[in-house]
Amino acid sequence: MSVEDLTRLGIFLVTLTVFCSVSGHKYNYDNPSEWNQEYETCRGNRQSPIGLVREESLDNTNLPKLSFNNYNLPLSMPVEAQNNGHTVQVKVNDVVDGGRPSVTGGGVSEIYEAQSFHFHWGSQNSKGSEHEIDKNKYDVELHIVHKNIRFANLNEASNDPSGILVLGIMLKKWQFIPTFRTGLNAVYDTLPYLSKYDSTQTLNETITMNSILSGLNTRQFYTYNGSLTTPPCSQAVTWFVFKDVVPIQSRYLKRFWTLYDSRNIPLLNNFRPIQERNDREVLYREGRRSTQ
Ligand SMILES: [Zn+2]
Known part of the structure; x- marks a missing residue:
């Protein structure tokens, strides 16, 4: 091996190390x-996403509604959005008085703290939600990731079957201009600055986690046991996917299509296809907005 070869090998190893430590898991949406x-776990038997079908789900009228704690309080600033090469991810900070936004209820017995949220989208020609509801795909799916407070971090939580709870929210393209802003508008405002891999941008207004839920009816949902929808596909997730949808203006939807991944290739269609349900039970909670 010549000196030149050794230099090249050195550069390769350094590049590899930097890449792996920055991006965590190396994967893309080509296939x-x-x-x-x-x-290995990506071929497991409780994988996500799945198709959610009302007729194939168990109506459970006794299922308690979800409770949202500290979702009404502003997150401490600065709140940062990042293009991590797979998605746009926003880290959920502590709320202003030092507590954390968390979720309980919905049939789970433990407390789950919000960690971050991110999006899955399609392209000009395809819709990008991961779950389907009654065979319908939506334009974007928002995931709010929570970890069971028994665990120190998401990594540890991902090794436990009840370690993680994710809220799945469908965003649907809307032609009308809404008269009010939600927390999501503050996120959409960062997208023009996030086209490059690993770029970050601070939200320029305060948000609450309620403002990210955007007035969604959280009492009507599907819930089932599944997995992360990205490698390593850990089978640690209790899913809550809401039936109600949140509108997204067409001009904001298009901004998601302007991002690039770590290979400098357009980051489009960053959704995993539907997986087998196998013998898993899906529960449905029919909660109307005003009554329950
Ligand atoms: Zn996701």
Whole structure:
């Protein structure tokens, strides 16, 4: 091996190390069905997303509604959005008095603290939600990721079957201009600055987690046991996918299509295809906005 070869090898190893430490898991959306070659769990039997169908779900009128704690309080600033090469991710800070936004109820017995939220989208020609509701795909799916407070971090939580709770929210393209802003508008405002991989941008207004829920009816949902929808596909997630949808203006939807991944390739269609439900039970809670 020549000096030149050794130099090249050195540069390669340094690049590899930096890449792996920055991006965590290395994967892309060229062919999600091949993730299981490197990540064994991606071929497991409680994978996500799945198709949610009302007729195939168990109506459970006794299921308690979800309770949202500290969702009404502003997050401490600065709140940062990042293009991590797979999605736009926003870190959920402590709320202003030092507590954390959390979720309880919905049939789970423990407390889950919000960690971050991110989006899955399509392209000009395709819709990008991960779950389907009654065979319908939506334009964007927002995931709010929570970890069970028994665990120190998400990594540890991902090794436990009840370690993680994710709220799935469908965003649907809307032609009308809404008369009010939600917390999501503050996130959409960062997108023009996030086109490059690993770029970050601070939200320029305060948000609460309620403002991210955007007035959604949280009493009507599907819930089932599944997995992370990205490698390593850990089977640690209790899913709550809401039936109600949040509108997204067409001009904001288009901004998601302007992002690039770590290879400098347009980051489009960053959703995993539907997985087998197998023998899993899906529960449905029919909660009307005004009554329950
Ligand atoms: Zn997700």
